[in-house]
Amino acid sequence: MRAARENAAAPEPAPRTTWEALTEAVRETGGYPTRAQAEHLTRLVLTALGTHLTGDERVALAQSLPPEAGHLIAAQIPRPHPLTAREFVDALSTQIPDSTPATARWDVSSVLTAVSTTIGPALTDQVLSQLPRGYALLFGRAELAAAMA
Numbered sequence: 001m002r003a004a005r006e007n008a009a010a011p012e013p014a015p016r017t018t019w020e021a022l023t024e025a026v027r028e029t030g031g032y033p034t035r036a037q038a039e040h041l042t043r044l045v046l047t048a049l050g051t052h053l054t055g056d057e058r059v060a061l062a063q064s065l066p067p068e069a070g071h072l073i074a075a076q077i078p079r080p081h082p083l084t085a086r087e088f089v090d091a092l093s094t095q096i097p098d099s100t101p102a103t104a105r106w107d108v109s110s111v112l113t114a115v116s117t118t119i120g121p122a123l124t125d126q127v128l129s130q131l132p133r134g135y136a137l138l139f140g141r142a143e144l145a146a147a148m149a
Contacts, residue, residue, distance in 0.1 A: 017118050019066040025117065030110030038110075043072060044095055045111035048088065050076030057126045064119045085134030105138075113140030 017025075020035075027038035046065075050073035053061060058078070062070035083091060093104030116124040116139040128136055136143040 017066055019068040022066055022069060022114060022118060025114040026111050029114050030107065032110075041096070041107050042069070042111050042114075044092060045108055046072040046115075047076060048092055049073060049112070051079045052082040052088070053127065053130055054078045055130075057123075057130050060123055061119065061127055064123055065115070069115075082131055084132050085138055088135075089138070109138045109140065112138045116140055 023035050023039045023042050026032070026042050027035050030038065030041070032038045032041075046069050050058070053073065058073065062074045064070075065073070082088075089105050089108050090101065092108055093099040093101060096104055096107055099107070112135075119127075124139055124141070128139065128141075133143065
């Protein structure tokens with residue numbers, strides 16, 4: 001009986017998503033024909049995102065994702081100033097074969113939307129707080145503008 005109470009008092013933490021589940025979520029979100037394509041895009045986008053985050057948000061994001069994804073973020077040297085959302089997409093478009101600005105935006109958004117779903121709204125808010133305006137749309141969220149007084 002005591003063991004049952006102890007187990008009830010300390011629930012098991014939810015298991016982290018696997019790399020396969022994350023890349024499958026990217027494949028489904030982006031409508032890609034293969035998981036290999038989704039995996040390639042996931043690696044590119046997470047590597048680039050890792051150069052834009054610092055501090056607690058960077059650590060929390062890396063720990064909330066599958067180890068393979070977390071390593072991609074943690075292994076990057078942060079930039080002194082993050083790129084704007086448009087510059088971020090444009091920079092990635094040069095690394096994606098046969099990419100246009102529109103398809104690159106779709107690819108980046110497919111990955112970041114799957115990441116946002118994986119990490120949840122609270123951590124997504126923390127990550128977005130470190131990035132310039134415009135990134136919320138890439139994470140599948142509306143960009144809310146402050147009301148002018």
